[in-house]
Amino acid sequence: MSETALSRPAGGEVIRARPSGFLGDMASVASRALRLLPRDLEAIIPAMLIPLFFLVVTIGAIQNLAGDVVSDIDYKAFQLPVAIMTAVTGMSRANSLVIDISEGYFDRLLMTPVNRYALLLGLMVADFTLFFVMAIPVIALGFAIGVSFGATGVVGLLVFVLFGALWGLAFTGFPYAIALRTGNPAAVNSSFLLFFPFMFLTTAWVSRDVMTDWLAAITWFNPMTYALEGMRSLFSGWDGWALGRALLAIGVVGLLAQTLAFRSLRGRIRRG
Amino acid sequence: MRISQQPLVPSSTVPAAISAQGLRRTYGNVVAVDSLDLDVAEGEVYGFLGPNGAGKSTVVRMLCTLASMTAGSASVAGYDVAKQGDLVRLSIGVALQDAALDGKLTGRETLTLQGRYYGLDRDAAVTRIEELAPLLEMDAIDRRVSTYSGGMKRRLDLAAALMHNPEVLFLDEPTTGLDPISRAVVWEQVRSLNRDLGMTIFLTTQYLEEADALTHRVGILNHGLLVAEGAPDELKRTVGSDVVVARVAANPDLAAQAIGQVPGISHIEVYGNEVSAATGDGASVISPVAVALSAAGVEVTDLSIHPTTLDDVFLELTGARIEVEE
Numbered sequence: 305m306s307e308t309a310l311s312r313p314a315g316g317e318v319i320r321a322r323p324s325g326f327l328g329d330m331a332s333v334a335s336r337a338l339r340l341l342p343r344d345l346e347a348i349i350p351a352m353l354i355p356l357f358f359l360v361v362t363i364g365a366i367q368n369l370a371g372d373v374v375s376d377i378d379y380k381a382f383q384l385p386v387a388i389m390t391a392v393t394g395m396s397r398a399n400s401l402v403i404d405i406s407e408g409y410f411d412r413l414l415m416t417p418v419n420r421y422a423l424l425l426g427l428m429v430a431d432f433t434l435f436f437v438m439a440i441p442v443i444a445l446g447f448a449i450g451v452s453f454g455a456t457g458v459v460g461l462l463v464f465v466l467f468g469a470l471w472g473l474a475f476t477g478f479p480y481a482i483a484l485r486t487g488n489p490a491a492v493n494s495s496f497l498l499f500f501p502f503m504f505l506t507t508a509w510v511s512r513d514v515m516t517d518w519l520a521a522i523t524w525f526n527p528m529t530y531a532l533e534g535m536r537s538l539f540s541g542w543d544g545w546a547l548g549r550a551l552l553a554i555g556v557v558g559l560l561a562q563t564l565a566f567r568s569l570r571g572r573i574r575r576g
Numbered sequence: 577m578r579i580s581q582q583p584l585v586p587s588s589t590v591p592a593a594i595s596a597q598g599l600r601r602t603y604g605n606v607v608a609v610d611s612l613d614l615d616v617a618e619g620e621v622y623g624f625l626g627p628n629g630a631g632k633s634t635v636v637r638m639l640c641t642l643a644s645m646t647a648g649s650a651s652v653a654g655y656d657v658a659k660q661g662d663l664v665r666l667s668i669g670v671a672l673q674d675a676a677l678d679g680k681l682t683g684r685e686t687l688t689l690q691g692r693y694y695g696l697d698r699d700a701a702v703t704r705i706e707e708l709a710p711l712l713e714m715d716a717i718d719r720r721v722s723t724y725s726g727g728m729k730r731r732l733d734l735a736a737a738l739m740h741n742p743e744v745l746f747l748d749e750p751t752t753g754l755d756p757i758s759r760a761v762v763w764e765q766v767r768s769l770n771r772d773l774g775m776t777i778f779l780t781t782q783y784l785e786e787a788d789a790l791t792h793r794v795g796i797l798n799h800g801l802l803v804a805e806g807a808p809d810e811l812k813r814t815v816g817s818d819v820v821v822a823r824v825a826a827n828p829d830l831a832a833q834a835i836g837q838v839p840g841i842s843h844i845e846v847y848g849n850e851v852s853a854a855t856g857d858g859a860s861v862i863s864p865v866a867v868a869l870s871a872a873g874v875e876v877t878d879l880s881i882h883p884t885t886l887d888d889v890f891l892e893l894t895g896a897r898i899e900v901e902e
Contacts, residue, residue, distance in 0.1 A: 319704055321666045321694035321740035332692040336681070343680045408676030412736075415640050416693040417665040576643030 321417065329418040333426020337397050338433060347399065352438060355390040356445055359383055363449070366509060374510045377539045384446045385468070385535035386508045389528065391438040392472030393503065394496045397427040398479035405487040405572075414573065424480060424569050431476050435469035453538065460538040467535050467550060471528075474554050475502075477561025484568035502528045527553035591654070593618045593744050593776035594639060598648035601634050601800075608634040609800045612648070616778060616793075621770050623791035624780040625886060627896070631800035632780035633673060636748045639778070640670050653743045666694070669742030673749045675733035679722030683712065683732050686721060687739055694740035701739070708735040711765055727758030734762065738769070745769065747779040751786060759786075766790055784886040796890055803893045812884040816842050818858025819888045820865055822851045825875040834872035838864045845891050849877075852891060854884065 324332065341348065362383055370379045404410040413423055443465065453460045479495040486492075505522045506529040512520045523529045534550020537543040592615045599612035609631040616622040624632045637643035639652055641661040650657040653667035677686055684705065691701035705717070711731050721729060730750070737745060747766070751759040767790065769775040781787050787794045788808045796804040796811070804811055820841075824831045831851045832844050840861045843854040855861045858881040869876050891897055 318741055319696060319700045321696075321742070323662070323666065324692070324695040328695070329693075332689065335692070336678075336689055339685065340678075340680050404678075407678075408672060408674050409678055411642055411672065412670075412676040413693070414642055415665060415668070415670045416690075417662055417695075418693050574644060576637060 323417055326419050326422055329422035330426045330429060332418065333413075333422055334429035334433075337400065337427050337430030340400065341430065341434060344400070348434070348438075351391065351395050352441055355387040355442055358390060359387040359442065359445060362386070362509065370510070374514060376511075377536060378451070380446070380449050381451045381539045382511075382536060384442070384451050385464070385532045386503070387442045387446075388439055388465070388468035388535070389471060389503065389532065391442055392435045392468050393475050393499045394479060395434065395438060395472060396431045396476040396479050398476070398483040398492045398495070399489055401427060401480065401483045402487055402489045402492050405483070406489075420569065420573055421566065424484075424565060427480070428473060428476055432469055432473050435472040436465060438472075439465045439468055451539075455541045456538045460542075463547070464535050464538050467531065467547075467554070470551075470554050471531050471557070474558030474561055477558065477563070477565040481561070481564035481568040484565065484572045502526065507532055527557050529553075591618050592616060592651070593620070594622070594650070594652050594778055596635075596639070596648065596650040599635065599638060599645060599650055600647040601631075601638055601643060602646045607800050609638070612800075612802055614650075614795070614802070616776060618776055619770070619774045620793065621766070621777045621779070621791045623787040623794045624778070624797050625782070625784065625787045625794050625890070626780075626797035627782060630797040632797055633748050634800075635797070636670075636672070636746050636778070636780060640668060640746055641665055666740075667743045668746060669737035669740065669744075670746045671730075671733045671737040671748065671750060673752060675726075675729040677721045677729055677733060677736075680720060682720055683717040683724070686732060687736055690736040690739045696740060704739050704741075705735075708738060711735045711738075711761075727754050727761075730754055730758065731761065734765065741773075742775070744776045744778065747777065749780055749782065751781070751783065763790060784890075787886055794886065796886075796893060798890075798894045798896075804889065808886060811886065811889045815884050815888050815892050816854035816856050817884060818855050818881055819884050820853045820855060820858055820862055821878075821880050821882070822853070822865065822869060822874075822876055823878040824849050824851065824869075825877055827874055830872055831869055831874045831876075834868040834874060835865050838868050841865075843892055845895060847891060847895070847897055852888060854888065854892065858882075 363380055367379045374382065401410070404413070414420070443461070453464070456463070478498055479492050482495050483492045505519070506526045507523055512523055515523070530549045530553035534546045537546035594614060594616035596612055596614040599609055599614070600607070601609045612635065624635065626632050634643065638645050639650055639657060641657055641664050645658060652664045655663040655667065657664055681689065687705050687708070688698070688701045691704060696704065712735055713728055716724065716728065721732065724732065734747070734750065750766070751762050754762065763786070766777060766779070770777055779790065791808065793806060794808050794811060795802050822831055822835065828846045828849050828851050832846050835841060835851060835853045836844055838861055840855050840857060841853045842856070845852045853865065862879070862881050866876070866879055887897055
């Protein structure tokens with residue numbers, strides 16, 4: 305370590321802070337989160353493997369029973385949206401945020417000129433990127449077992465993945481809200497419990513018309529049902545009504561979850 | 577290489593870099609900071625001295641826009657802390673008590689990212705990292721921060737706070753927990769920042785010698801209240817030039833009474849079994865003090881004389897000593 309005192313270059317312009325703008329702030333926060341993703345593989349790899357496991361097991365267990373009764377599309381295709389949703393639901397940087405809060409890094413960020421909302425949106429940008437990455441092995445496995453987007457082609461595939469990523473993005477509001485409100489990693493992990501009613505009180509395994517009445521009734525109120533139906537519609541062709549309902553359902557979940565998240569952010573900033 | 581100990585008393589000719597009026601912060605029923613008025617001139621090194629829990633960090637957090645004020649107003653670098661938080665944050669650099677670093681990033685990534693938060697492009701960040709090299713262990717700059725020692729982390733934290741050449745630098749207990757060598761490095765850099773770059777520095781410390789060595793003026797904070805403020809030498813003069821300390825086996829009050837009879841003693845404080853007596857001339861009163869204690873039948877375990885320190889000032893003002901916690 306040199307003992308030379310700190311100095312500014314003679315005649316050189318002094319480098320000073322300047323506002324980066326909202327997008328610049330968001331990009332800075334996102335770039336850190338993305339840079340850290342490959343250093344956090346122990347959290348990502350299991351989350352990648354679980355949907356693959358369930359996809360294989362569910363198809364293996366039910367496909368022969370399902371026949372043409374469960375749905376009007378191939379059961380493997382029927383299950384692919386479920387696998388995507390399993391991959392992206394609850395997957396977020398909320399655990400990293402809790403670590404940042406407990407270790408003081410979040411305070412460091414709050415003392416920079418970075419826009420407060422960009423602190424959260426930047427993380428979500430990283431999440432959104434991660435969701436596309438998470439979808440890759442699921443889609444690859446889908447292709448490997450014979451799922452085809454013949455009716456809508458590559459664009460259909462992209463829309464399919466986009467819907468999954470949008471659902472994941474909408475859902476991230478819940479773990480972020482819990483992270484910001486509690487600063488407790490265990491509480492953040494418990495947000496995964498929300499996944500169960502969303503995922504299982506819906507048409508995850510069979511279509512509504514073959515369910516018991518009570519479960520079918522519940523699925524009407526579960527936004528996940530419409531997200532899944534919209535994604536499944538892409539295997540049969542372009543169905544604007546199904547896609548529109550899916551977007552609306554995702555929007556409702558997003559509005560609720562993100563409102564909670566940003567209110568929690570404001571609360572944490574206010575509490576100091 | 578000491579900085580000048582001449583106080584930079586804020587005046588109409590020297591704009592205030594930090595100013596606060598009636599600053600107050602409560603947490604429920606607990607008053608952390610109360611009725612704090614503060615003026616720190618541009619280019620001044622101002623130190624907050626006080627024990628743990630005195631409210632030092634709370635003041636820093638309020639001035640850095642991290643915590644809201646319950647009452648009062650404050651400005652930093654000419655900007656209103658409550659209403660112009662964005663501009664305050666553009667103007668300040670902060671290193672809090674615990675070096676808040678991401679262990680998964682390398683030192684270089686930490687600094688580059690910190691630069692981005694302040695709008696520095698890649699070239700500017702590279703330039704600043706070169707300029708900040710004296711603070712850093714450049715051999716380790718591409719290693720993950722999780723492998724750094726406590727001292728290295730603290731210096732990296734300080735470098736991060738300086739990436740954008742802030743007008744005002746806040747250092748919250750910058751050397752707590754550091755080894756003597758790292759502490760000396762931080763001291764030298766603080767001096768350099770102020771002397772060579774004219775940076776205004778607001779630091780909190782529980783180390784008396786740190787406040788003495790680094791600051792132009794000291795504010796002594798106790799239980800959230802500013803109990804004294806001035807240049808370290810000025811504050812010490814209010815107590816006396818020397819302090820005679822008598823540690824007794826028992827009866828400290830009787831010992832205080834006996835010492836109080838000795839001519840030349842100005843203030844007496846009792847703290848546990850320790851009696852401190854301020855005087856203008858320690859050498860001439862120590863023998864009479866010993867005689868007085870003996871005559872009073874007090875068993876003395878130790879009798880010493882030392883120049884007045886800020887701890888003596890603190891004792892005089894609050895009746896307690898600063899207990900340093902690492």
